[in-house]
Amino acid sequence: MIKQELCTVVSQSQIAKDIYELTLSGELVREMNEPGQFVHLKTGGEFGPLLRRPISISSISKDTSEFTMIYRAEGKGTKLLSESSSGDFVDVLGPLGNGFPVEASEQGDTVLLVGGGIGVPPLYELSKRLTAAGFTVTHILGFQNKEAVFYEEYFNSLGETYIATADGSYGTAGFVTDVIANEGVKFDILYACGPTPMLRALETSYGKNKKVYLSLEERMGCGIGACFACVCHTADDPTGYTYKKVCSDGPVFKAGEVVL
Amino acid sequence: MIKQELCTVVSQSQIAKDIYELTLSGELVREMNEPGQFVHLKTGGEFGPLLRRPISISSISKDTSEFTMIYRAEGKGTKLLSESSSGDFVDVLGPLGNGFPVEASEQGDTVLLVGGGIGVPPLYELSKRLTAAGFTVTHILGFQNKEAVFYEEYFNSLGETYIATADGSYGTAGFVTDVIANEGVKFDILYACGPTPMLRALETSYGKNKKVYLSLEERMGCGIGACFACVCHTADDPTGYTYKKVCSDGPVFKAGEVVL
Amino acid sequence: MKSLEISLPGLFLKNPIMPASGCFGFGREYSGLYDLNQLGAIMIKATTLEPRFGNPTPRVAETTAGMLNAIGLQNPGLDRVLNEELTWLEQFDVPIIANVAGSLEEDYVEVAKEISKAKNVHALELNISCPNVKTGGIAFGTIPEVAKNLTKKVKEVSEVPVYVKLSPNVTNIVEMAKAVEDGGADGLTMINTLLGMRLDLKTAQPILANKSGGLSGPAIKPVAIRMIHDVSQHVSLPIIGMGGVQSAEDVMEYFYAGASAVAVGTANFVDPFVCPKIIEELPVLLQELGFDHISECTGRSWGKHEKLAYHRA
């Protein structure tokens, strides 16, 4: 169920260039059941920016009623958010949307997780759950450059992890798709989150033959399915009027379900 | 000279119902030479209310580079201001306007200070200077009710002090003008600050025969004389186009100078 | 709460607060958050004859104290609104105001005729003011004669009172209001969004795929208040006011200006519980301000102090 709650900042720290890790505690953690869901945050109170910001949940700790997010402080809202510190309150609406289906991984499947930039965070909780369920998980994480890399060790501790940077300053130079090709990474099921061009490339290459799940990004109003801000066409009716809402039908879709 | 500075909050405390006393430190205290001047405050930073708030300076401490204000937290800006605490910064523009002329009190004058509500604060610095200069000062301070009364002891320590409350819950029931009449308060020079009806009553009764100085209030834009938001007619041309700006020609005017 | 009950053509409202069209879908999502029976009414998303996908994304952009949208009237079309959405809404004891849109006069007339037959549709809101559709829309909302004729045609077929939603993007809003009054409108809703645009710092391109969009939110409230203040003095139609309402205090300002009820749009995105919150706070504020009944507030800014009785029938 979706809740609105003033959650308490447990900790906040900068973990890469412009990238912050924020842990909040609140009762709505009880509602967080899937990796890949997101929350909609009001940053800065009454006088902050008007709209909420959608941010993925990167890890969930039911025991402590805490959850963590990783975000880039770039615009007005996220910059303001990055100023809050332990003990402050953040107005959270969530959890929202449908996450990655862990159950789509079947016994014996080799699992590949591909993340790009601020698409990396939700893969962390996903990977924890998959590895806990006994799957072998490979991670390919793409970043702009060395300064932007985060959570490499965390992912490393869960499975093999490749880093690609666009400028070649760290890991493989190039895109995540280059890594798959160059390293001959084998997999049965792919979960991905990141910029649309990346998702599109993955869908084109693997959408037909593998199980592929993609988490989309779109500008949002309500975040709950009421305002029609975040719709996309369905793949079987690409110019018609059938649609999916990224916020409430997604953000995760099966490859081939919607038009990227 | 007018300066803009991020001043540091030294202390803030609530001293009566909705009334706060705020002390700031900053270099612009050096520029504060007259009692009755004001500052223009940006409350709440980038995302706060758009316009600055004009607030009188209630006392100045050149030694410590600190000044104090007393204000009612009523609207959005002042409420936000009341949330700042020691160590925070406040964006101050000032000092602004022309204050009360201490030098208008001549040797042997009996001085009366009359304040109404949030018009009381600037009289405090004025009284300190007048008493320091050897004058006998009487204060009449009007408030809505008992809960709203502040600084009685401070004024008491400087000279005789009468309190009037509109609802009679403390001191004399009624207006400051009632106190003057009932108590037969004698004076040669009057300085006053408060609601316009109060100032008007004082001007009508004493403006002709005594030296009377009144501090006006008006909604402001720039606070420095550029926007023409705060003008009033001059008394010698009450329907013409000559004018005074409350922010830069005032806020203190001699009775009979401008139309109240 | 007797102090909040308002009766308007076609509408008996237990309170004067309702979500604005397009900001609440057909109520399904918000029904998961709170009991919709609390609402005075619901203005459902614009309905067109045929289903519409609307504009490409991005469809929203943030501005200072406001947002732009260019949804482009996406909706499932008349049939599905009738058979799926309105029937679903029947479970609630809340009057529905159906927002009717179209590109051609015939479309409006057809939708109005059919949708006004629905059991729970107590009034229509004729959307002649959507800034986000390329054809039709603009003339209907900006040329008095065209607006008047459309109103007349829709009135002829509608089985419930017709409120016309005015666009603020006109030189003379009073003239528009008078025209639709002449056309037989039972009430006005105002304002729709102001036309606006935002450009991206890095790409130099509009953030919205549709380039321009409709500006809503607190930023536009003073424009709405001014227009309602002016219009309410020149027509005798009740006005449902909207534009940037976020609090009970904002609602009071709309009533003072001349509104008889208030719709809440963008604020639902900021705080999904805003409508019930306002409904809870309003009677308290009313009492603090010394009013017995909300209807005493309508038009106070220009001296209309007496209670108003709008029912014509």
Add this chain to the structure above:
Amino acid sequence: MKSLEISLPGLFLKNPIMPASGCFGFGREYSGLYDLNQLGAIMIKATTLEPRFGNPTPRVAETTAGMLNAIGLQNPGLDRVLNEELTWLEQFDVPIIANVAGSLEEDYVEVAKEISKAKNVHALELNISCPNVKTGGIAFGTIPEVAKNLTKKVKEVSEVPVYVKLSPNVTNIVEMAKAVEDGGADGLTMINTLLGMRLDLKTAQPILANKSGGLSGPAIKPVAIRMIHDVSQHVSLPIIGMGGVQSAEDVMEYFYAGASAVAVGTANFVDPFVCPKIIEELPVLLQELGFDHISECTGRSWGKHEKLAYHRA
């Protein structure tokens, strides 16, 4: 800063940043705070033939991310502006744009004729859009034919290029722009304020003594951007943009939309040093964004990438 130099009809600007009319008086107050020579130009307060006191107070009210003003064109009149203000301004090496207002056509013409003779007045800004004067103003700013004729009359007498300041309170801003272009305008300045109103919660009365006023500040920026985006594609006049500019980023958005220079109004009240701050930040931002010269930015949102040369003579 070569990268900021802009040349417009009558104006050689060392940078494209100038205070907007009415928000800077005649410069005296701000000259106590910083060196006015830093400014690209100064748009002085509206000047009328006779001195004007303007409207009763309160004349300003705050709104969310905006303010309302109803100053009512207070100014000391043509003679004193010429003999006291403009002569005082001669000490600065800054072109002055004189904002010309009036109630009657003759007034405009007379003021334009005389003020355009002043040494440091390099252009006129014809204020046909002030929302705060009861007579005259409105027709000039909302009826294309009237605006065109006034422009023509003023052009006949003016010794310097004439920029016409457009009102956003119209249905069709492009039509207005084209009309004044036909009338011979050398440039446009836009936008003036949107009509707005605020009511006091306790008294139910308008906060402004004049009741309504002009809305300015960040709230209106998206409206201005949309209008400049549209107008700049339909007329070949240079545009000085304004409305809610607070930062170098905002300036870029105005250029992308189609402006060739930008004026800063309300922000001067928020931060009196805002103009020099923007002037300092702009070249840095330009470089970050990869531009060599600010003029490359004009009209980028709709594909006008080449450098513009406006001088006609």
